[in-house]
Amino acid sequence: MSAVSEFDEAIAVLGRVGDPGAYDAMIGEGWRIGGGVNGGLLLALAGHALRLELAEPSDDGTPGHADPMAISAYYLSPGVPGPAVVRTDVVRRGRAVSTGQASLVQPAEGDGGGPGPEVERMRVLATYGDLGSVSDEVTTSAQPPELPPPDQCVGTSDAPPNFLRHASLLDRLDLRLDPATTGWAVGKPSGNGVIRGWLRMVDGREPDPLLLLLAVDALPPVTFELGLPGWTPTLELTAHVRCRPAPGWLRIQVSNRTLSGGYLEEDAEVWDSEGRLVALSRQLARATPQRR
Amino acid sequence: MSAVSEFDEAIAVLGRVGDPGAYDAMIGEGWRIGGGVNGGLLLALAGHALRLELAEPSDDGTPGHADPMAISAYYLSPGVPGPAVVRTDVVRRGRAVSTGQASLVQPAEGDGGGPGPEVERMRVLATYGDLGSVSDEVTTSAQPPELPPPDQCVGTSDAPPNFLRHASLLDRLDLRLDPATTGWAVGKPSGNGVIRGWLRMVDGREPDPLLLLLAVDALPPVTFELGLPGWTPTLELTAHVRCRPAPGWLRIQVSNRTLSGGYLEEDAEVWDSEGRLVALSRQLARATPQRR
Numbered sequence: 001m002s003a004v005s006e007f008d009e010a011i012a013v014l015g016r017v018g019d020p021g022a023y024d025a026m027i028g029e030g031w032r033i034g035g036g037v038n039g040g041l042l043l044a045l046a047g048h049a050l051r052l053e054l055a056e057p058s059d060d061g062t063p064g065h066a067d068p069m070a071i072s073a074y075y076l077s078p079g080v081p082g083p084a085v086v087r088t089d090v091v092r093r094g095r096a097v098s099t100g101q102a103s104l105v106q107p108a109e110g111d112g113g114g115p116g117p118e119v120e121r122m123r124v125l126a127t128y129g130d131l132g133s134v135s136d137e138v139t140t141s142a143q144p145p146e147l148p149p150p151d152q153c154v155g156t157s158d159a160p161p162n163f164l165r166h167a168s169l170l171d172r173l174d175l176r177l178d179p180a181t182t183g184w185a186v187g188k189p190s191g192n193g194v195i196r197g198w199l200r201m202v203d204g205r206e207p208d209p210l211l212l213l214l215a216v217d218a219l220p221p222v223t224f225e226l227g228l229p230g231w232t233p234t235l236e237l238t239a240h241v242r243c244r245p246a247p248g249w250l251r252i253q254v255s256n257r258t259l260s261g262g263y264l265e266e267d268a269e270v271w272d273s274e275g276r277l278v279a280l281s282r283q284l285a286r287a288t289p290q291r292r
Numbered sequence: 293m294s295a296v297s298e299f300d301e302a303i304a305v306l307g308r309v310g311d312p313g314a315y316d317a318m319i320g321e322g323w324r325i326g327g328g329v330n331g332g333l334l335l336a337l338a339g340h341a342l343r344l345e346l347a348e349p350s351d352d353g354t355p356g357h358a359d360p361m362a363i364s365a366y367y368l369s370p371g372v373p374g375p376a377v378v379r380t381d382v383v384r385r386g387r388a389v390s391t392g393q394a395s396l397v398q399p400a401e402g403d404g405g406g407p408g409p410e411v412e413r414m415r416v417l418a419t420y421g422d423l424g425s426v427s428d429e430v431t432t433s434a435q436p437p438e439l440p441p442p443d444q445c446v447g448t449s450d451a452p453p454n455f456l457r458h459a460s461l462l463d464r465l466d467l468r469l470d471p472a473t474t475g476w477a478v479g480k481p482s483g484n485g486v487i488r489g490w491l492r493m494v495d496g497r498e499p500d501p502l503l504l505l506l507a508v509d510a511l512p513p514v515t516f517e518l519g520l521p522g523w524t525p526t527l528e529l530t531a532h533v534r535c536r537p538a539p540g541w542l543r544i545q546v547s548n549r550t551l552s553g554g555y556l557e558e559d560a561e562v563w564d565s566e567g568r569l570v571a572l573s574r575q576l577a578r579a580t581p582q583r584r
Contacts, residue, residue: 069555070528070576072364074391074417076384091415092368096578097527099366101415123383123393125366125417127527127576134553139518141485142549193433226431235389235419236362238530240576242552257434258569260534261426263361265572277550280557282574284362284419284532286388 005205006030006172007214010041011048013086021088023049027106029081032168034231036078039122040217041169043073043237044210046102046124049086051210054098054128063130065098067209071126072238079121082106097129131209131244144271145253147178150198154182163220173218174200184224193226193256195219198249207245207272215250216268216281222256223264223287230288232264237283248273262287297497298322298464299506302333303340305378313380315341319398321373324460326523328370331414332509333461335365335529336502338394338416341378343502346390346420357390357420359501364417364530371413374398389421423501423536436563437545439470442490446474455512465510466492476516485518485548487511490541499537499564507542508560508573514548515556515579522580524556529575540565554579 004012010031013023031041047068055066084106091099102124110116147153153176156164163185164170177197183190197219205211216239221232251271256264264287270279296304302323305315323333339360347358376398383391394416402408439445445468448456455477456462469489475482489511497503508531513524543563548556556579562571 070366072366072417072528072530074362074364074383074419076391091366092412099368099415120384123391123417125364125415125528127366131553134555137554138550138552140550140552236364236417236530236532238364238528238574240528240557240574242550242555258430258432258534260430260432260569261423262429263426263534265532277552280574282530282532282572 005201005203007201007205007211011045011210013045013049013052015052021053023052023086023088025084025086027079027081027084030168030172032081032166034166037080038169038214038217039073039075039234039237040214042079042104042122043071043124043217043239044213046073046086046104046122047071047126047210047213049088050100050102050124050126050128053088053090054100058093062093062095065128065130067129067131067244068213068241069097069127069129069131070238070240071124071213072236074123074236075234076120076122080106097127099125099127101125131241140277142277144275145196145251147196147198147251150176150249153177153198154179154185159185172202174202175218181225184229189225189227191225191227193222194253195222195225196253199252200249206247207250209241209244212241212245212270212279213239215252215270216279219252219254219268221285222254222266226256226259228287232285232287235284235286237281239279239281241279243276243278245272245278246274259287297493297495299493299497299503303337303502305337305341305344307344313345315344315378315380317376317378319371319373319376322460322464324373324458326458329372330461330506330509331365331367331526331529332506334371334396334414335363335416335509335531336505338365338378338396338414339363339418339502339505341380342392342394342416342418342420345380345382346392350385354385354387355422357422359421359423359536360418360505360533361389361421361423362419362530362532363505364528366415366528367526368412368414372398389419391417391419393417423533432569434569436567437488437543439488439490439543442468442541445469445490446471446477451477464494466494467510473517476521481517481519483517483519485514486545487514487517488545491544492541498539499542501533501536504533504537504562504571505531507544507562508571511544511546511560513577514546514558518548518551520579524577524579527576527578529573531571531573533571535568535570537564537570538566551579
């Protein structure tokens with residue numbers, strides 16, 4: 001295990017000298033899924049840059065806020081491996097929470113093969129707080145998803161080669177899917193709009209609020225279980241981080257209730273090893289029409 | 293019934309000459325709830341300005357997009373009746389959808405009683421499309437909420453005077469709540485995190501996508517049924533409009549599953565008179581601690 005985890009390397013950013021709020025990043029080859037880079041990884045990358053902006057206390061004594069409590073990403077074009085810039089703006093610093101904005105851009109390929117004009121991949125708004133300072137009080141009617149233990153679930157090495165070919169992301173993830181929700185992998189989707197699984201990082205990197213931003217978008221699209229094997233580009237994804245996760249396996253459930261007019265919502269909930277609901281997300285995605 | 297509905301008057305905006313993308317508005321007295329102006333009304337106002345920016349076809353033939361498909365608001369400070377400015381930016385124009393950003397500001401009161409520096413109330417990101425052009429195909433396992441007919445529900449005139457005093461919003465709304473979810477109004481909250489009701493506008497204004505942005509935030513906070521009678525300021529609200537609504541009553545259900553660390557999610561779903569799920573929303577709100 002290297003000193004820096006794959007995930008931390010992927011979301012590493014370097015502040016640009018003389019350009020306040022701008023951070024350089026390098027998106028690796030290892031986070032591809034389908035036609036682009038995983039949207040959750042891009043969100044965690046932008047979320048990391050925003051964290052650096054918002055976590056420092058202000059000169060006037062306003063405390064810093066390091067945890068993304070609510071973060072919304074509007075996806076504009078598919079991210080690709082290579083250099084990227086995250087430009088951040090502080091919208092408001094408050095005592096309990098602070099709000100920031102970010103834009104993730106990448107240079108398009110120019111005419112001579114060099115870098116061309118910037119293309120925006122994603123625009124983000126987020127409110128950060130300090131999840132370490134909130135009370136432990138919980139009132140909930142939500143139940144963690146029930147699924148067999150990890151060793152009785154389906155690893156991604158069992159996925160169809162067609163699927164794995166464009167999914168270098170899956171080499172980073174130890175993902176174990178509930179066999180009751182993997183009919184799609186053998187051509188027999190259940191028709192239920194639910195996929196459940198366990199997740200941890202292959203290199204042992206433990207979960208924290210930034211990793212949860214990857215986790216909410218790490219399972220196969222719920223449309224697979226609806227019999228729609230195509231990709232589902234995300235238009236918008238909002239995640240709420242409700243609690244700092246404990247070390248160990250995460251349990252994740254993604255679900256859909258309504259697909260209409262070619263668009264669907266995908267809801268994700270993430271539970272930690274202590275049985276706490278640590279993150280909720282919803283995305284609006286476009287369903288690729290079914291081949292007939 | 294006046295020629296212009298109360299809602300359309302409230303969200304009316306006027307483009308500023310010489311200041312592209314900026315719109316002046318006047319927030320009326322009639323949309324107060326608790327300590328400020330209803331967050332859904334502010335969202336509809338910003339959504340209206342964004343619609344004006346995004347609905348026009350581009351010179352290059354890119355079609356315009358008039359319907360908010362996904363819209364996220366980050367609330368920064370409580371809105372108050374009086375003048376406001378919505379500053380919009382087009383983030384990306386695409387063939388199927390376009391994305392824009394908006395900031396709603398109001399002048400603070402200056403030292404001499406005149407207008408002072410601007411205070412930002414809300415920052416918004418949104419993706420617009422053309423809901424008239426999408427297919428009619430629907431796959432759903434979602435069921436409309438079951439509730440008694442409007443004439444067997446509880447009107448807001450039955451609400452406690454304490455509640456009505458700071459709720460001029462309720463004079464605009466014909467809101468009929470399911471008596472099974474109004475225990476809070478008589479000091480007997482059910483403890484279930486659900487409130488259901490029917491909604492139409494008092495002046496007969498029929499629903500459309502912009503009105504749905506008000507509808508998702510129009511019911512009493514779900515915390516009332518959890519025995520928390522205080523206000524619940526919204527940090528973030530994201531709405532998805534899935535379908536243009538038919539005329540007539542809307543059915544709305546708001547629900548919560550987990551309140552943790554003093555924060556909760558409130559999910560809303562809105563169904564039209566033809567039994568279609570027309571909008572979904574989720575907000576992250578702060579619960580006011582219970583008086584002991």
